[in-house]
Amino acid sequence: MLQQIYPQVQHDFQYELNKDMTIAAAHYIPHEDAGQCQYIHGHTYFINITIAGDELGDSGFLVNFRRVKELVHNRFDHSVLNNDKALFNDEDGNFFPSTEVIARTVYEIIQAELDSLAHKPQCVQVFVRETPTSYVVYRPKKKA
Structure with missing residues (x-):
């Protein structure tokens, strides 16, 4: 079982859902600074x-x-990320x-789905660990 501690995002919502998953994927960074x-x-x-x-949806979720x-998993697992030209390209960093x-x-993928739901949940954080010692946290700016 995957058990990790993630940075916490502060919010005022009543419910918080966290989904962990593992993705095996290949990529390259098309820039000389990438070594x-x-x-x-x-x-x-x-x-x-x-x-x-x-608020919960009609399903209680x-x-x-x-x-x-x-x-996420079905789109990216066992893929070469650079080949997904709808999302990535080799021209713009x-x-x-x-x-x-x-x-x-x-x-962006998750929030687009959430925007279609009547009860309007929000994706407040995405954590991606690339290696045992390197990770990124993405948090969208709060809407004005």
């Missing part, structure tokens, strides 16, 4: 998604854990599949 990471290589990414809200996994961009992209 050896310019070449295709793989990671076992550990991802934690934090969703919060004040804030959001179904299974649906969160379908949206904001869209290279770095850990930072992966975390933001996971947020």
